[in-house]
Amino acid sequence: MRAVLIRGAAPYGEQPLDLLLADGSIVATGPAAGADERAADAEIVDGAGLVVLPGLVDLHTHLREPGREDAETVASGSAAAALGGYTAVFAMPNTDPTADTAGVVEQVYRLGRDVGLVDVQPIGAVTVGRKGERLAELAAMATSAAAVRVFSDDGDCVSDALLMRRALEYVKAFDGVIAQHAQEPRLTQGAQMHEGEVSARLGLTGWPAVAEEAIIARDCLLADHVGSRLHVCHLSTSGSVEVVAAAKRRGTTVTAEVTPHHLLLTDDRVVGYDPVFKVNPPLRTAGDVSALRKALADGVIDVVATDHAPHASQDKETEWDNASPGMLGLQTALSVVLQTMLLPGLLDWRGVARVMSETPARIGRLTDQGRPVATGEPANLVLIDPDAGWTVDGDSLASLSGNTPFQGMELPGRVVATYLRGRCTVSAGMLAGR
Ligand SMILES: [Zn+2]
Numbered sequence: 001m002r003a004v005l006i007r008g009a010a011p012y013g014e015q016p017l018d019l020l021l022a023d024g025s026i027v028a029t030g031p032a033a034g035a036d037e038r039a040a041d042a043e044i045v046d047g048a049g050l051v052v053l054p055g056l057v058d059l060h061t062h063l064r065e066p067g068r069e070d071a072e073t074v075a076s077g078s079a080a081a082a083l084g085g086y087t088a089v090f091a092m093p094n095t096d097p098t099a100d101t102a103g104v105v106e107q108v109y110r111l112g113r114d115v116g117l118v119d120v121q122p123i124g125a126v127t128v129g130r131k132g133e134r135l136a137e138l139a140a141m142a143t144s145a146a147a148v149r150v151f152s153d154d155g156d157c158v159s160d161a162l163l164m165r166r167a168l169e170y171v172k173a174f175d176g177v178i179a180q181h182a183q184e185p186r187l188t189q190g191a192q193m194h195e196g197e198v199s200a201r202l203g204l205t206g207w208p209a210v211a212e213e214a215i216i217a218r219d220c221l222l223a224d225h226v227g228s229r230l231h232v233c234h235l236s237t238s239g240s241v242e243v244v245a246a247a248k249r250r251g252t253t254v255t256a257e258v259t260p261h262h263l264l265l266t267d268d269r270v271v272g273y274d275p276v277f278k279v280n281p282p283l284r285t286a287g288d289v290s291a292l293r294k295a296l297a298d299g300v301i302d303v304v305a306t307d308h309a310p311h312a313s314q315d316k317e318t319e320w321d322n323a324s325p326g327m328l329g330l331q332t333a334l335s336v337v338l339q340t341m342l343l344p345g346l347l348d349w350r351g352v353a354r355v356m357s358e359t360p361a362r363i364g365r366l367t368d369q370g371r372p373v374a375t376g377e378p379a380n381l382v383l384i385d386p387d388a389g390w391t392v393d394g395d396s397l398a399s400l401s402g403n404t405p406f407q408g409m410e411l412p413g414r415v416v417a418t419y420l421r422g423r424c425t426v427s428a429g430m431l432a433g434r
Contacts, residue, residue: 001423003027003038009047009383011373013349019052021379024421029375047383050416053353055087055380056334057360057369059179059257060154060233060305062326063089063120065111066104067096072310072400074108078117079398080308080330082425085382085415088119088361088369089308089330093130094155100125100136102144109146117425121364124148126158126167126178135166142174149365152179154233155280157215159185164219168228175365177229177255180219182240183281187211192321194267194282202270204320207282209237216240220247220254231363232256234307236281238291245300255363257305258292260336261327261405265289269405275316275323276405279309282325296355297346303360306333310401328404331397334384335411343412368421379422388414398431 003022010016019026020033020042028036058081064072074091081089091108093099099108105122112120124141128134130153141148151171158164158180167178188211193199195206216232220243223230232244235256244256261279266286269277277283295301309326316323337356341347347355361370371377392409394402418426425432 003042004045004419004422004424005033005039005042006045006047006052006383009050009052011052012353013051013386016047021419021422024379026373026375026377026379045417049385049387051349051384051386052373053349053382053384054357054370054373055382055418055420056085056356057364057366058086058089058306058308058330059150059303059360059364061089061091061308061330062094062310063091063108064310065095066107068312070400071312074111074120075115076398076400077308077330078112078115078120079431082117082418082431083398083415084331085334085384085418086118086330087380087418087420088121088366090121090123090150090364092152092154093123093125098125098129099123100128100130102137102140105141105146105148106144118420119366119369121366122146122148123150123152123179126151126153127163130156132156132158132160132163135163135170138167138170138176139174142176149174149176150179150231151176152181152233154179154181157181157183157185159215161218161222165222165226168223168230169226172228177231177363179231179233180215181233182212182215182219184211184214193270194284196267196285198267198270209239209284212237212281213239213243216243220244220252223254224250224252228253230254234259234262234281234305235292235301236262236284236288238288241291241295241300248300255302256300257303258296258301259307260304260329260333262292263289263296263340264336265405273320275318275320276327276403276407278320278323278325279327280325293340293346296341302355303363304333304337304355305360306330310399311403312401316401316403326403328394328397328399328401332392332404332406332411334415335413336406338386338413339411379419381419382415383417385414385416386412390414
């Protein structure tokens with residue numbers, strides 16, 4: 001593989017310098033990069049005006065393969081991820097068959113390696129078939145070639161307290177983490193949107209904030225009790241922020257994620273009954289949005305995770321009640337974070353790297369992702385033009401589905417190039433070599 005010399009890009013938006021990538025690593029930075037003998041026949045990339053960050057890592061992606069290859073495949077989802085600046089994604093197990101055995105997680109892992117655009121790290125189901133009845137073969141998945149460390153029944157909550165306790169206990173043996181989709185099922189039966197003023201006006205069954213907060217509170221206590229790691233998926237309410245903040249003050253080993261759509265959109269979008277705005281957990285209020293932004297800035301919320309959830313048009317473009325919940329996220333996440341966090345001054349570029357790369361990699365125990373932009377580190381990088389804007393168009397995204405809630409919005413920041421272990425996966429904003 002040819003060496004790459006990136007000239008004058010700014011790590012974390014700070015001092016521009018040269019970066020030499022060779023043999024999968026950043027082998028030299030600054031004046032040493034150009035002086036290195038490997039720079040002589042390197043490909044030169046003009047990084048002037050570009051910000052360089054460690055490649056982004058998504059803890060929460062739905063790739064739909066195996067089973068729903070009409071909505072997304074490992075290949076199409078990997079392309080969307082690379083174009084969005086990602087070098088690794090964690091694939092949720094709600095596939096068909098469910099990723100609840102070593103065989104299925106290894107299949108997804110190998111598909112990801114064959115595509116080769118991002119590292120696809122499978123998440124294993126907590127319970128067999130995600131049915132919430134008995135634990136899946138967690139240890140077999142952990143010791144498989146996929147080396148699973150994150151387990152989740154996402155889409156459904158592990159609502160049985162005893163099963164949740166057992167799962168938290170079990171994964172300690174291999175430093176695993178349970179990623180909980182916090183939704184008390186009885187409190188959300190038939191729920192169609194956030195329970196509040198707008199749901200009352202529209203006459204739609206509400207999804208109350210307390211259904212999320214009660215599960216998070218319970219799980220933090222359980223995690224404390226057994227001394228295990230808990231990760232809260234797509235935290236969406238100001239009350240959940242308070243619960244997690246209190247648990248962290250107590251010393252609970254809990255981490256939490258927020259999605260880009262919960263950082264930007266509110267429940268009044270539902271007024272037009274456009275199912276593109278149907279998502280689980282639902283869009284909340286403006287008060288929740290500002291609490292989530294503040295919590296992400298303060299570190300109460302640890303990471304941004306996309307919950308990228310492609311749906312085929314027959315499942316999504318139907319009447320509100322029957323539409324599948326979920327939204328695309330991989331190609332818009334960085335721009336939404338720039339819009340909601342960086343431009344208002346809530347996070348700087350180092351903060352963006354922390355919440356979109358370093359911390360998600362650490363939670364998922366990926367050792368060669370989310371590393372600093374520095375000599376000797378793996379060359380997993382994204383180059384961003386912070387001054388470019390773009391208009392989101394679902395038809396032009398790489399996903400096989402078009403359900404972006406940001407359709408027609410103008411967002412800041414463009415991914416110019418992505419490197420996975422020194423190999424260019426995206427160049428000039430397009431998939432490399434295509
Ligand atoms: Zn979920």
